[in-house]
Amino acid sequence: MAPFFLRHDDAVWAAHPRLRAVAVVVEDVLGLDGTTARQEALRAGVDARVAERTESAMPEIAAWRDAFAAMGLKPTQYRCASEALLRRYRKHGDMPVRHPLVDYLNFVSMRFAIPVAALDVGRVAGGLTIRPAHGTEKYETFQGAAEHPAPGEIVYVDEEGHAHSRRWAFRQSARSVVTDRTGRVLVVAEALHENASEDLDALESELLDGLGVHCGPSMRITPDARLFEFEAAEDGALR
Template identity: 25%
Template sequence: MIKITDDIKEKLPRFKIGVIEYDDITISETPKMIKGRLQFFEQSLQFELETKAISEYPSLMEWRTIFKQVGTDPSKYRPSSEALYRRVKKGNSIITDNSAIDINNFFSLQYAIPFGIYNKDIIQEPVILSIGGEDSQYDALNGRLVNMGGKLVSSDAVGPFGSPIVDSKRTMITTDTTRALQIIYFTPSISNEHATEMLRAVEKMFIQVHGGHVIKSEVVES
């Protein structure tokens, strides 16, 4: 479903993403049991971050390097995984009332890499992951109009909709969503075998919480 363009292959020859497509899912308020598990994990990480610097997490630092390689300033535009870590470090909870977003954020914290999840019914194929041009922009979930020039961006036939920085409002997940596309932004240092294991863990938990089934799950390389 997703193609990685040649401009990424030239700058990031070992770049890879995970792609999972879900069908017949039910998005709801996050169940109390899952919310409790997330709160415990969040509190444990916050305690860890009291004595551990962001720079001590290899995956977070590797993503900063990826940004620099494609021309993005990681201090101005942080990878979403790093943004989550910094939010937890400040004592700000990342837990929402949307089960899909909470599960996505949980795995992003656990693996210290960006995750994206999108309403598949809104997306119009083909989907292309590229380095955005200067006219590439969208209304983001943070309420800002984000310019994606010189940044990794996923686009469909309508236009750009997602990135490892922040995603668009257009393809956001809601409680009305029944089909979803999940993109996992692996670091180049992760082996294909490990990446596949991570995919299986993610899809298993997602289905346990939301029902439905997996249509497709694969690692896509540059």
């Protein structure tokens, strides 16, 4: 067995000192059920959030817009995942059904306006570093094409140089997307706003309660606790 890790590069911490995160391993995803009722329980909070203010006025989203601007991106062209979900929900009043875990996490993300990533551990080589891209990383689109993130763009990168996200919290790679064959998932929620710690406390509690016995190792990521590490078999399965 080899250790699997998640960490943010020092350059990310230096540029974003308010960064806080939660990482949770979800086990036995193939046996996951009961998330529909849980996400329906979150719906009232999502409805209240979209009724109260626009996405741009939410402090959680505004902080991500600032981070995207710092990467040289137009915040209205590239939106963090939670903003994109909220805008879609506001327009359609519901979300498409994709996968029990992903559907639930989408509602968690919207309820807290915090981006939540879900990655198939078996499709990630060795571990993940969240860092500025060098420009040589390989990103797989959902259309089957290959891209190289721009140098300086923050991405999730594994030990073989695969980029598992573009523009930090904008879009995930098709390489590690959760499917009906996924057994174990790494969930990462990252926040940059002033009350990030308090909101992540509530988000973590929701994940632990909502996923119950499926929750494996977890960690709150702060400037004083930056490395999340756990054991994974050579095939990517957790032990």
